[in-house]
Amino acid sequence: MTVERYNPAETEPAWQAVWEKNGIFQTGNDDPRPKYYVLEMFPYPSGRIHMGHVRNYTMGDVVARYKRAKGFNVLHPMGWDAFGMPAENAAMERGIHPAKWTYDNIAAMRKQLKSMGLSIDWDREFATCDVEYYHQQQKLFLDFLKAGLVDRKNRKVNWDPVDRTVLANEQVIDGRGWRSGALVEQRELTQWFFKISDYSEDLLQAIGRLERWPEKVRLMQSNWIGRSEGLQIRFALEPDTAPEGFSELEVYTTRPDTLFGASFMAVAPDHPLARKIAETNTQAAAFVAECQRMGTSLADIEMAEKRGYDTRIRVAHPLIEGHTLPVFIANFILMDYGTGAIFGCPGHDQRDLDFARSYDLPVIPVVLPDGADSAAFTIENEAFTGEGLMINSAFLDGMTIPEAKEAVADKLSKAAFEGEPQAERQVNFRLRDWGISRQRYWGCPIPIVHCCDCGAVPVPEEDLPVRLPDDVSFDKPGNPLDRHSAWKEVPCPKCGRPADRETDTMDTFVDSSWYFARFAAPRAKTPTELTAVDAWLPIDQYIGGVEHAILHLLYSRFFTRAMRKTGHCSLDEPFDGLFTQGMVCHETYKDAEGHWVFPEEVVIEDGVARQRETGAPVTIGHIESMSKSKKNVIDPDHIIERYGADTARWFMLSDTPPERDIVWTEAGVEGAWRFVQRIWRLVAEASEEISPTVENGGDTGESKRAQDIRRTAHRALASVEDDIDKLHFNRAVAQVYELSNQLYGYWNGREAIPFTPADSAAMREALTIMVQLFAPMMPHLAETCWQALDKKNLVSNAAWPVLDESLLEQTVITLPVQVNGKKRGEVTVPKNADKSDIETAALELEGVLRAIGEKPVRKVIVVPERIVNVVA
RNA sequence: GCGGGCGUGGCGAAAUUGGUAGACGCAAGGGACUUAAAAUCCCUCGGAGGGUAACCUCUGUGCCGGUUCGAGUCCGGCCGCCCGCACCA
Numbered sequence A: 001m002t003v004e005r006y007n008p009a010e011t012e013p014a015w016q017a018v019w020e021k022n023g024i025f026q027t028g029n030d031d032p033r034p035k036y037y038v039l040e041m042f043p044y045p046s047g048r049i050h051m052g053h054v055r056n057y058t059m060g061d062v063v064a065r066y067k068r069a070k071g072f073n074v075l076h077p078m079g080w081d082a083f084g085m086p087a088e089n090a091a092m093e094r095g096i097h098p099a100k101w102t103y104d105n106i107a108a109m110r111k112q113l114k115s116m117g118l119s120i121d122w123d124r125e126f127a128t129c130d131v132e133y134y135h136q137q138q139k140l141f142l143d144f145l146k147a148g149l150v151d152r153k154n155r156k157v158n159w160d161p162v163d164r165t166v167l168a169n170e171q172v173i174d175g176r177g178w179r180s181g182a183l184v185e186q187r188e189l190t191q192w193f194f195k196i197s198d199y200s201e202d203l204l205q206a207i208g209r210l211e212r213w214p215e216k217v218r219l220m221q222s223n224w225i226g227r228s229e230g231l232q233i234r235f236a237l238e239p240d241t242a243p244e245g246f247s248e249l250e251v252y253t254t255r256p257d258t259l260f261g262a263s264f265m266a267v268a269p270d271h272p273l274a275r276k277i278a279e280t281n282t283q284a285a286a287f288v289a290e291c292q293r294m295g296t297s298l299a300d301i302e303m304a305e306k307r308g309y310d311t312r313i314r315v316a317h318p319l320i321e322g323h324t325l326p327v328f329i330a331n332f333i334l335m336d337y338g339t340g341a342i343f344g345c346p347g348h349d350q351r352d353l354d355f356a357r358s359y360d361l362p363v364i365p366v367v368l369p370d371g372a373d374s375a376a377f378t379i380e381n382e383a384f385t386g387e388g389l390m391i392n393s394a395f396l397d398g399m400t401i402p403e404a405k406e407a408v409a410d411k412l413s414k415a416a417f418e419g420e421p422q423a424e425r426q427v428n429f430r431l432r433d434w435g436i437s438r439q440r441y442w443g444c445p446i447p448i449v450h451c452c453d454c455g456a457v458p459v460p461e462e463d464l465p466v467r468l469p470d471d472v473s474f475d476k477p478g479n480p481l482d483r484h485s486a487w488k489e490v491p492c493p494k495c496g497r498p499a500d501r502e503t504d505t506m507d508t509f510v511d512s513s514w515y516f517a518r519f520a521a522p523r524a525k526t527p528t529e530l531t532a533v534d535a536w537l538p539i540d541q542y543i544g545g546v547e548h549a550i551l552h553l554l555y556s557r558f559f560t561r562a563m564r565k566t567g568h569c570s571l572d573e574p575f576d577g578l579f580t581q582g583m584v585c586h587e588t589y590k591d592a593e594g595h596w597v598f599p600e601e602v603v604i605e606d607g608v609a610r611q612r613e614t615g616a617p618v619t620i621g622h623i624e625s626m627s628k629s630k631k632n633v634i635d636p637d638h639i640i641e642r643y644g645a646d647t648a649r650w651f652m653l654s655d656t657p658p659e660r661d662i663v664w665t666e667a668g669v670e671g672a673w674r675f676v677q678r679i680w681r682l683v684a685e686a687s688e689e690i691s692p693t694v695e696n697g698g699d700t701g702e703s704k705r706a707q708d709i710r711r712t713a714h715r716a717l718a719s720v721e722d723d724i725d726k727l728h729f730n731r732a733v734a735q736v737y738e739l740s741n742q743l744y745g746y747w748n749g750r751e752a753i754p755f756t757p758a759d760s761a762a763m764r765e766a767l768t769i770m771v772q773l774f775a776p777m778m779p780h781l782a783e784t785c786w787q788a789l790d791k792k793n794l795v796s797n798a799a800w801p802v803l804d805e806s807l808l809e810q811t812v813i814t815l816p817v818q819v820n821g822k823k824r825g826e827v828t829v830p831k832n833a834d835k836s837d838i839e840t841a842a843l844e845l846e847g848v849l850r851a852i853g854e855k856p857v858r859k860v861i862v863v864p865e866r867i868v869n870v871v872a
Numbered sequence B: 001g002c003g004g005g006c007g008u009g010g011c012g013a014a015a016u017u018g019g020u021a022g023a024c025g026c027a028a029g030g031g032a033c034u035u036a037a038a039a040u041c042c043c044u045c046g047g048a049g050g051g052u053a054a055c056c057u058c059u060g061u062g063c064c065g066g067u068u069c070g071a072g073u074c075c076g077g078c079c080g081c082c083c084g085c086a087c088c089a
Helices: A008-022 A051-069 A085-094 A098-115 A131-146 A196-207 A215-225 A256-261 A272-280 A282-293 A298-303 A350-359 A401-413 A530-536 A551-565 A636-643 A645-653 A666-689 A704-725 A729-749 A757-774 A779-788 A835-843 A846-852
Strands: A035-040 A073-075 A150-160 A165-167 A185-194 A227-236 A248-253 A264-267 A308-316 A324-330 A341-344 A367-369 A388-390 A423-429 A448-451 A455-458 A489-491 A498-501 A541-545 A578-581 A584-590 A602-605 A608-611 A617-625 A812-819 A822-830 A859-863 A867-871
Touching: A008 A098, A008 A636, A008 A645, A008 A779, A035 A051, A035 A530, A051 A073, A051 A541, A051 A578, A051 A584, A051 A636, A051 A645, A051 A704, A085 A098, A098 A636, A131 A150, A131 A551, A196 A215, A196 A227, A196 A423, A196 A551, A215 A551, A215 A578, A227 A256, A227 A308, A227 A401, A248 A264, A248 A341, A256 A367, A256 A401, A264 A350, A272 A282, A272 A308, A272 A324, A282 A308, A282 A324, A308 A350, A324 A350, A341 A350, A388 A401, A401 A423, A636 A645, A636 A666, A645 A666, A645 A729, A645 A779, A666 A729, A666 A757, A666 A779, A704 A729, A704 A757, A729 A757, A757 A779, A812 A835, A812 A846, A822 A835, A822 A846, A835 A846, A835 A859, A835 A867, A846 A867
Parallel strands: A035 A073, A035 A541, A264 A324, A541 A578, A812 A867
Antiparallel strands: A150 A165, A150 A185, A227 A248, A227 A423, A264 A341, A308 A324, A367 A388, A448 A455, A448 A498, A489 A498, A584 A617, A602 A608, A608 A617, A812 A822, A859 A867
């Protein structure tokens, strides 16, 4: 019999319409079933989806559909991370309003996502640029402000003097603004900060409890938070050398043990002491200015020579009576970390050593490497940072490093000569407060009014939202809000006198730090609805790219804590399970002139690549992650048009483990397409030939073949279940392939020995299971097959098949038999056979006897239900 | 520099966590069907060697060594690649 080819162009939109009409993916908040919240990181509405989206949302959809079948009330929403610079760039380049550009893009991408057949509750959709969303975000800001979680302070920022805006570090390329190309300046600006550093310790500690997070991400966050334990020491300035108002210099160190090796002090160029000196000392001022011009890019830092300016100030060594140390302003000291000042111990810190060599400062070794001779030990060009025992250090001599650290901390933190302790133990973090001010139009306005008399005044809640004005122009650089006087000039909410709105908007990372909570009650008149958010969170499975391992995921963890503190939710960890998927890659192509060429324009025959139109030769380059700039992109729309969404989804899940990068190949897609057709042929043919009435009528116990068919199906069921639970989609795919191959085998076998009614019933059951196993991955094909199998409901609504455990049990098992660790045969024995019986059977095998030869059998190891090994 | 991960056929990968290495897919080769092609189906497919044959032998998971009856998996030492952070005191 011939079966018509499966035509996804027809079936896919039809099934999508059926799903939508029946609203089967809409999720209620008052459902008695256990909840399961699966979320993929929401997309930025750039205009078109790319293959990375296809991979990400396919994985999430498999989990969502699987959990739904398993009886969970599944929340699987979608939204848009819609604020940000590209919309403004479009406005500047093409004169389109950012809002129009964004909402047009959303419409286009929503259509594309729907064509993938994702089981999403579209009723909960929102964009972060919707006024309803950023209104609530402004409330959160005010609540955070009230709770003391917001700060306003000066901070150095990257300033682009041409575009007149602050740039993120990622937007500074080789010291120049990425758009304007202008040399970026370091400027101090007053900015709004979220006090994430208040939670440094908590955010770090809690990482230990994130068991369903990738180890890699947990480590990255730990390192980013960067906890260190040390000693904060105050060095007394020599009074006759110190400027007015300065009597001591505070430093933070993790190596108090090396204090006797100190030979200088250094402060950051923007340290208060350095500034004070620069006020009156032109040479110092020149040096500070030079440091500030220095770029912040990696290359600059690597190239930069350690340089300093000797201030002539001296400090007293806290442990050596009468000994003083010079104080430098140095270009390698960061004001951001610790106290912005250090003591330099050249013997045991490479940076300090480089500096000491340039300025001819003493190098005193104080830690002796194990086994070295103290008389002969000197430091040349490499500082010693290893383990050892203390030398040249008075009362510390002979101690280990930890002992010496303790001893110094002890001594200095107890009241010293004058009664005041000179130091205290201190824990420091690398994590900085989160600066959220952006000099941008297309973002959430910060709800603050600046008044000459009252200062920064929060906009009263009843006056929210602070809406973005529509009538803005992008013909000049800078922030259009700044020059929009009708919007900007308002009376002070407190005193009523003329005042100015805050014209900065929030970092878009704020928007994405709580959207997952908003999905629980997306239309609520408060940021969250407490019962809903507490019922849905934490997210059971969050899926996204590893590029968000630090920023987005850390900010969201902070935000959840802040929301808890302000009563907007009752938990502090938003993401129970996290999965970071790999990227989608493709070969790259270049023409003779070295221009990138799209894969669609390339034909490859016998390994030789040519341009489709012209036949001109093309060189095949490296496989790299898909990017517009290299043109190695495949448009998901074209793939869906040609092969259907199921083929694209199936290919995305096949072969490569989800956390690794996948290479998109034409041949691979063709393979997936062939499988779609193969499945359809099997199901269509078999379902037509086997009457549905046999389903429950057959006596399955009668036929060995029926038993085998059922066993095959249930084994696959157990495996696929396990694989999806562990997100091992590539293995689940392999299981489905294997099952379909086996079922084909049985089906073709009927030509030799016709099916009994029991066989037919078993076949029907097996096919039903097979369709359900791939339904989460290829939902449209599954619905069509389901219909062919005469099922009345939708497979998307069907309960997951129940595993018949009894079929997995085996009464006889086949054990491999090894001789000295090499396989020489196998024995088939009853499952509960005695070890001695197994041994006897194994020693009778021809291959085993041949391998043993003349050697005596020394030992036979029988591992029950595993293996037999004969030692000869 | 610091931290982490990974090395298995021509390729993507499996291997129940110490128990038959290479499941499954792609590519390749051979065959069937066809006037032909597409589609489909069957066979072969880590390497070397042997046999008329069903098969047999040796070898093989980056390299060297160790533990074990048994190592892709555990331990020690190298080599190579990838990722993250990076003047953090």
